[in-house]
Amino acid sequence: MDKFGDAYAVLPFGNDTVTRTVTGSQLWAMLEHSVEALPAPAGWFGQVSGIKVTFDSSKPAKSRVVAVALSDGTPIAPNEQSYTMATSDFIHAGGDGYGMLKGAAGVVRDKMAEVLIEHIKGLGTIAPAIEGRLVDQAGQ
Numbered sequence: 001m002d003k004f005g006d007a008y009a010v011l012p013f014g015n016d017t018v019t020r021t022v023t024g025s026q027l028w029a030m031l032e033h034s035v036e037a038l039p040a041p042a043g044w045f046g047q048v049s050g051i052k053v054t055f056d057s058s059k060p061a062k063s064r065v066v067a068v069a070l071s072d073g074t075p076i077a078p079n080e081q082s083y084t085m086a087t088s089d090f091i092h093a094g095g096d097g098y099g100m101l102k103g104a105a106g107v108v109r110d111k112m113a114e115v116l117i118e119h120i121k122g123l124g125t126i127a128p129a130i131e132g133r134l135v136d137q138a139g140q
Helices: 005-010 024-035 112-123
Strands: 016-023 051-055 065-070 082-088 106-111 134-136
Touching: 005 112, 016 024, 016 112, 024 051, 024 065, 024 082, 106 112
Parallel strands: 051 134
Antiparallel strands: 016 082, 016 106, 051 065
16 A cells, blocks of 8 residues: 555545535534534544534534634634535535535535645645644533
């Protein structure tokens, strides 16, 4: 296996990257769906980049997201403001319960594993760090 084989191991389904527009309301709905099963593990738990999500897994499902902000701290309200995001073609089509995304236009890009590999090549060295993008307030 080449040095980038792990990219295909963590992204094994050959999904395409899709860029699309979502509203703040859609983003909040996506995030609520993502955390609804916690603390139990769920295959549909969303991984995020470029935003910080604060939630409380002790609250009832559909009311757990407390705050969402861009990585620069700009709040994202659950309203009709538009944002551009990237996701997989599967999630874009409403897979894993993300029906709030189904039916909207998007632009299909490269395979997700290829995007990851190109990003790693651009970085040169990977220095994993906990960035606090997902913060659970339960028990605090």
